[in-house]
Amino acid sequence: MPSACRPVLAKLATTSRREAGMTEQTSDYLGDYTRVATCATPTEAHLLKGVLEAAGLAPHVADANIVQANSWLTQAVGGVRVLVPAQQVEAAHEAIAEFQAGAYQLPGEESAAPKPYAQSPVPLFSIDRAALLSFILTPVFGAVIHLVNGKRLGQGGSGIGAWLWLALLAAASIAAIVAVQRADPGPFIVFRASMAMCFLTAVWYFVVAYAQSKHIFATFGPKYRRQGLGKPALLVALGLLASGWVISEFM
Secondary structure (H helix, E strand, O other): OOHHHHHHHHHHHHHHHHHHHHHHHHHOOOOOEEEEEEEOOHHHHHHHHHHHHHOOOOOEEEOHHHHHHOHHHHHHHOOEEEEEEHHHHHHHHHHHHHHHOOOOOOOOOOOOOOOOOOOOOOOEOOHHHHHHHHHHHOHHHHHHHHHHHHHHOOOOOOHHHHHHHHHHHHHHHHHHHHHHHHHOOOOOHHHHHHHHOHHHHHHHHHHHHHHHHHHHHHHHOOOOOEOOOHHHHHHHHHHHHHHHHHHHHHO
16 A cells, blocks of 8 residues: 555544544434533532432533632522433432432441522522622612522621611712712713622622521522522612713713
8 A cells, every 4th residue: 555545544443433422422322411510619510420320320410610719609509519411310319218218328438418498588688799789879779689588588687787888888988989089970870889889799799798698508408498699689780870961961
């Protein structure tokens, strides 16, 4: 065989093997991945993954790295998800039910049943999402949501500290709006002032709001009863836009 033909034949052989592999993978397609469980920690999710693998399934863990590196985003991403192909969903639910019933317990091993999450008596706002919106809607927005959640949780308005933070954030917001208006007036001055206070907003979240986020997640789990922030955020955004226009036009 001429030496010039060998690279060509080798390339054709590699392409054929690759196409054969793709055909084999396509024939094993079991449907899109579907969530079968949501866990509070990556450890719990990988434990369930091992259970499903032992049952002969093909599970996948999603968002574990995000939650592991940034635990304060756990609620925002909805916890750590355990996924399986669509055709394995029913078998996965059966395997998880058996695991929770103690079917995988070793002989002589004593294990308590997992403590069920409490049921939230009233819907709660996601304080993590409120904090993210506060980077645009002023940190006062998140502080008010924090106080509302505290009242619904029976924490008496979250204590005097939360009220002091609200007063501090309100004063800082007013000062920032005045400074931005003097430098470059316009209808979006409140939003620009909010972004200028991003460091203060982050400090407020980690010092005050993060504790409430952890409490909600630990008590009610990742699927607690939520009240949407869409309508309040929209109303506040429209109010801030109107306020910015009034300040710019008449002050």
